[in-house]
Amino acid sequence: MTEQESKTQEMLDILIEGGTLPSDHPPLVETLGWFGTYLQADKTERKKIGTVAANKVMIVGVVALIIGVVVIVGLIFLILNTLKAFDGKLTSGLVPPAIHHGIYAEVFAIWLLVFVGFTTLAGLLSIGLASGNAAISLLFVLIAFFGSLIALAWARIRGISFKQICVDIGWTTGRGLMREIFTGFAGYAMTLPILGAGVLITLLLFVVQQLVTGGAGTESFQGTGGGSHPIIVDIADGVWLTRILLVIMAAVAAPVVEETVFRGVLYRQLRSSSCKFPKTLSIICSVFLVSFVFAAIHPQGWIAIPALMGIAVGMNLLREWRGSLIPSMVVHGTSNGIVVSMMILMLS
Amino acid sequence: MLQRLSPFVKTAWVLIILFVGALAALQTIPEGVDGAGNREDPSGLVIARMQAEFILGEGVLMGATGSMSAGAIPLDAGTVGQRQRYVAFMIAWVILKRRVRPYFECDQG
Numbered sequence: 001m002t003e004q005e006s007k008t009q010e011m012l013d014i015l016i017e018g019g020t021l022p023s024d025h026p027p028l029v030e031t032l033g034w035f036g037t038y039l040q041a042d043k044t045e046r047k048k049i050g051t052v053a054a055n056k057v058m059i060v061g062v063v064a065l066i067i068g069v070v071v072i073v074g075l076i077f078l079i080l081n082t083l084k085a086f087d088g089k090l091t092s093g094l095v096p097p098a099i100h101h102g103i104y105a106e107v108f109a110i111w112l113l114v115f116v117g118f119t120t121l122a123g124l125l126s127i128g129l130a131s132g133n134a135a136i137s138l139l140f141v142l143i144a145f146f147g148s149l150i151a152l153a154w155a156r157i158r159g160i161s162f163k164q165i166c167v168d169i170g171w172t173t174g175r176g177l178m179r180e181i182f183t184g185f186a187g188y189a190m191t192l193p194i195l196g197a198g199v200l201i202t203l204l205l206f207v208v209q210q211l212v213t214g215g216a217g218t219e220s221f222q223g224t225g226g227g228s229h230p231i232i233v234d235i236a237d238g239v240w241l242t243r244i245l246l247v248i249m250a251a252v253a254a255p256v257v258e259e260t261v262f263r264g265v266l267y268r269q270l271r272s273s274s275c276k277f278p279k280t281l282s283i284i285c286s287v288f289l290v291s292f293v294f295a296a297i298h299p300q301g302w303i304a305i306p307a308l309m310g311i312a313v314g315m316n317l318l319r320e321w322r323g324s325l326i327p328s329m330v331v332h333g334t335s336n337g338i339v340v341s342m343m344i345l346m347l348s
Numbered sequence: 349m350l351q352r353l354s355p356f357v358k359t360a361w362v363l364i365i366l367f368v369g370a371l372a373a374l375q376t377i378p379e380g381v382d383g384a385g386n387r388e389d390p391s392g393l394v395i396a397r398m399q400a401e402f403i404l405g406e407g408v409l410m411g412a413t414g415s416m417s418a419g420a421i422p423l424d425a426g427t428v429g430q431r432q433r434y435v436a437f438m439i440a441w442v443i444l445k446r447r448v449r450p451y452f453e454c455d456q457g
Contacts, residue, residue: 005428012432015439028436034397035436038404046440053405060402102357109360112367228391236394293364296372305375346398 004031015039056346063342071196074189081190081321092279093175093323097168097272103158104168104269111151111261118144134238138245145253149260169264174324183322184330191314191331198310205303229300235340236347243344250340255332262294262312263319263328271320287316311335389427396423396430400437416441 001009008031014021028036038049084090122144126137155165166172174180234246270286277285295308315328400423407416420441423434 001428005432008432009428012435012439016435032433032436033393035400035433035440038400039436039440041440050404050408053401054408055405057402057405057409102360105364106356106360109363109367112364228395230391232394233390236397293368296368296375302372302375346401347394 008032059345060342063338067192070189071192074191075193077186078190078193090321092283092320094268094271094320095167095323096275097268102269102273103155103160104265104272106158107151107154108261108266108269110154111148111265114151115144115148118147134234134242135245138234138242138249142245142249142253145249145257149257152260152265168268169260170268170319170323170325171260171264172324174322174326177326180322180324180326181330183318184327185334187314187318187327188331188334191311191318191335194314195307195310195335198307198313201306201310202304205306209303228304229298231340232343232347235343243348247337247340247344251333251337254336255329258294259315259325259329259332262290263315264325266290266293267316267319283320287313287320290316389430392426392430393433396426396433399423400433 007026008028011021011025011028028040030036032039038046041049081090119141122137122140125140130136130140152165152169155168156162160168231246231250235243238246267286267290270289271282274282274285291309291312292305294312295305298304298308300308311331315331318327318331319325321327400420403416403419403423407419420434420437423437424431425434
């Protein structure tokens with residue numbers, strides 16, 4: 001127990017025993033945040049806090065209801081499209097590579113190094129120049145994110161034309177920009193049931209973890225934040241500018257950069273490398289591997305891997321179907337945008 | 349030219365496998381333990397707040413704040429900081445139930 005936690009515990013013990021806190025006690029808001037505010041609130045303030053909480057629950061309920069309807073519609077379309085695919089009526093939009101090579105494996109490896117290097121540099125610059133300003137720190141991270149795409153230059157250095165690179169990695173408008181964007185939204189609906197399956201597995205793992213480490217009401221002091229993205233701490237603590245930048249980061253930067261390297265570069269490479277396999281096997285292996293790598297490098301912890309793989313499977317299948325990255329970027333952006341917006345709503 | 353440079357491809361795959369393997373292994377290491385051995389879980393604190401607010405909002409909407417204590421049991425988990433928040437939430441609920449505010453009178457005095 002830290003010193004601050006000890007002092008807080010002393011105050012809580014006094015309250016539990018029905019005593020009165022000394023007049024010079026530190027505000028519980030500072031140590032317990034929202035819980036401190038709620039505890040120290042008078043009747044009117046508490047009613048206000050309750051009303052705000054009730055409004056949030058209502059909004060979450062409405063959003064959950066809409067998502068529930070979208071899941072049902074998405075599941076119907078997913079089943080129909082799967083049947084069409086097995087009938088051979090749904091063709092792949094992924095163009096065969098102009099040449100069979102491993103250049104995109106090199107590009108992906110370079111991206112991993114560049115990404116880690118740039119984000120580390122952004123962290124150092126934040127410490128040195130941002131002096132605790134979360135918005136400036138996020139700007140550095142945004143620049144690092146987009147800057148990491150410089151790794152694509154390796155393919156150009158290896159002699160592939162820029163036009164060919166764009167075709168290979170799906171930087172095309174496919175069958176028309178608007179049509180691909182619309183397909184992205186439809187794809188989001190079809191991805192939700194797969195994501196749901198992944199979330200169920202994650203919840204199952206969470207229950208297993210609770211059984212092993214001890215959950216509510218036990219003496220285990222293991223943290224319970226596993227499976228959540230560290231971004232929620234920034235959302236909770238951040239001012240509005242920080243929150244806007246976080247939305248841009250989650251709904252724009254992450255979809256553009258991650259779709260380019262995972263669905264664009266790595267999926268392209270794996271499909272090319274497994275071209276001697278039967279096509280279905282090549283697709284299954286590539287989708288599984290890219291989804292695993294995508295999930296494993298996210299910071300939510302091992303418990304969230306099935307959930308992240310769920311959404312990644314949907315995005316990979318969209319890449320295979322459409323060829324263009326626009327639909328998977330739309331799915332990624334929509335998903336992240338909704339999650340971050342709901343977090344901001346719940347924590348504002 | 350591409351054939352001559354093929355060793356890069358093998359190096360790239362090795363690098364990718366090592367990198368992803370290392371990251372996956374890192375995910376299994378429990379984090380949030382400070383130098384003194386105290387567990388920290390900032391994400392867990394944020395989630396606890398969201399859960400508590402949800403329980404409160406649900407209680408207000410259903411007109412059943414009396415059953416909040418049962419609904420709040422899942423909050424009795426996690427680090428010391430998280431459990432202190434659970435205790436604070438429960439004390440606040442008791443105050444609400446008694447419809448009095450005896451503990452902080454000294455603040456106003």
